[in-house]
Amino acid sequence: SQQGEEDPQALSIQEGENATMNCSYKTSINNLQWYRQNSGRGLVHLILIRSNEREKHSGRLRVTLDTSKKSSSLLITASRAADTASYFCATAIYSSASKIIFGSGTRLSIRP
Amino acid sequence: EAQVTQNPRYLITVTGKKLTVTCSQNMNHEYMSWYRQDPGLGLRQIYYSMNVEVTDKGDVPEGYKVSRKEKRNFPLILESPSPNQTSLYFCASSSTTEAFFGQGTRLTVV
Numbered sequence: 512s513q514q515g516e517e518d519p520q521a522l523s524i525q526e527g528e529n530a531t532m533n534c535s536y537k538t539s540i541n542n543l544q545w546y547r548q549n550s551g552r553g554l555v556h557l558i559l560i561r562s563n564e565r566e567k568h569s570g571r572l573r574v575t576l577d578t579s580k581k582s583s584s585l586l587i588t589a590s591r592a593a594d595t596a597s598y599f600c601a602t603a604i605y606s607s608a609s610k611i612i613f614g615s616g617t618r619l620s621i622r623p
Numbered sequence: 624e625a626q627v628t629q630n631p632r633y634l635i636t637v638t639g640k641k642l643t644v645t646c647s648q649n650m651n652h653e654y655m656s657w658y659r660q661d662p663g664l665g666l667r668q669i670y671y672s673m674n675v676e677v678t679d680k681g682d683v684p685e686g687y688k689v690s691r692k693e694k695r696n697f698p699l700i701l702e703s704p705s706p707n708q709t710s711l712y713f714c715a716s717s718s719t720t721e722a723f724f725g726q727g728t729r730l731t732v733v
Contacts, residue, residue, distance in 0.1 A: 559721065
């Protein structure tokens with residue numbers, strides 16, 4: 512079963528607005544990662560946040576992590592048409608050194 | 624350059640004809656996995672491997688086999704493909720900080 516569940520499943524916003532996607536997970540984690548997938552292509556790593564971190568920034572991306580609620584959010588500021596893609600959260604769990612489990616994804620559409 | 628190479632990119636086959644999708648990584652990762660992606664269902668893990676000769680079922684293993692004889696290779700085998708295995712398949716190789724994906728194999732079983 513999926514470790515991570517993204518919310519919403521689909522999001523459509525106007526170009527220039529901010530997009531927020533949420534992820535909830537079930538077990539203790541080592542870190543949480545966000546990935547982007549353009550249609551029909553492989554996933555690409557965006558950003559990682561470790562379990563002892565609460566917030567991280569990378570360019571227009573801001574990720575937060577609340578381990579008490581087992582949740583994370585990805586904020587994309589000043590969205591662009593090129594941000595249209597699916598976004599997945601993924602968790603690296605403690606019980607395995609290398610296992611990464613993916614959520615079901617949020618489909619983001621940016622309207623021009 | 625870190626790379627996961629999947630082949631073929633596209634494949635059309637007939638029901639029951641055995642096929643293998645190859646996956647190779649150059650990062651010396653221990654953990655590799657296969658996913659299928661279908662519209663509205665996200666990424667579903669088929670099989671994963673923690674190391675050479677160590678494989679385990681993911682969420683949707685039925686109809687698939689894998690092997691891990693060498694660290695760099697993790698082929699996906701469909702012994703008797705059926706139309707419900709028509710999908711987009713991804714191989715991934717992971718450390719704890721990042722997963723690297725292949726370009727995908729679009730499989731159609733007729």
